[in-house]
Amino acid sequence: MFISPAYAQDSLGGGLAMVTQIAPLLLIFAVFYFLLIRPQQKKQKEHKALLAAxxxxxxxxxxxxxxxxxxxxxxxxxxxxxxxxxxxxxxxxxxxxxxxxxxxxxxxxxxxx
The missing domain is CATH 2.30.30 (SH3 type barrels.)
Structure with a gap:
């Protein structure tokens, strides 16, 4: 009667909840990498080659x-x-x-x- 429903979860549900919390962060990082970081690195590499030539x-x-x-x-x-x-x-x-x-x-x- 005094047992809280929060303590009655099984261990499999806890792992799935952690994945669903981390997945949006990984997705945001991937979007930032492909839309911001990678093109900027490519542009810097081209500018460095331009100055060397x-x-x-x-x-x-x-x-x-x-x-x-x-x-x-x-x-x-x-x-x-x-x-x-x-x-x-x-x-x-x-x-x-x-x-x-x-x-x-x-x-x-x-x-x-």
């Missing part, structure tokens, strides 16, 4: 929005010399380069889509 003559876009032409790339050094205007060269860090722009061809210069 940087060479003289490339047109680059910096994180500050400046477009320039790479003049000097030193191996083992984190700095790149970029010409942002005629006879104006600045030294920037590789990590601040956001993108390498495609060269503008002679035929593409006048065409506006």
């Amino acid at each position: 940087l060479k003289r003559g490339d047109r680059v876009l910096t994180a500050g929005g400046i477009i320039g032409k790479v003049m000097v790339v030193k191996d083992g050094v984190d700095e790149v010399e970029v010409e942002i205007a005629p006879n104006v060269r600045v030294s920037i860090l590789r990590q601040t380069i956001g993108d390498v722009l495609k060269p503008i061809g002679a035929n593409d210069a006048g065409a506006k889509g």
Whole structure:
């Protein structure tokens, strides 16, 4: 008469309840991994490869929005010399380069889509 129904559960029901509590957490982690973490890692890997392949003559876009032409790339050094205007060269860090722009061809210069 004084026995609570909470103590009268069998051991199999307790294991199933634990699985049903953990399953939503695992599902949320899987969704975060495939929608947020994995694409970000892929993007970082591509950006690192882009910076490693940087060479003289490339047109680059910096994180500050400046477009320039790479003049000097030193191996083992984190700095790149970029010409942002005629006879104006600045030294920037590789990590601040956001993108390498495609060269503008002679035929593409006048065409506006």
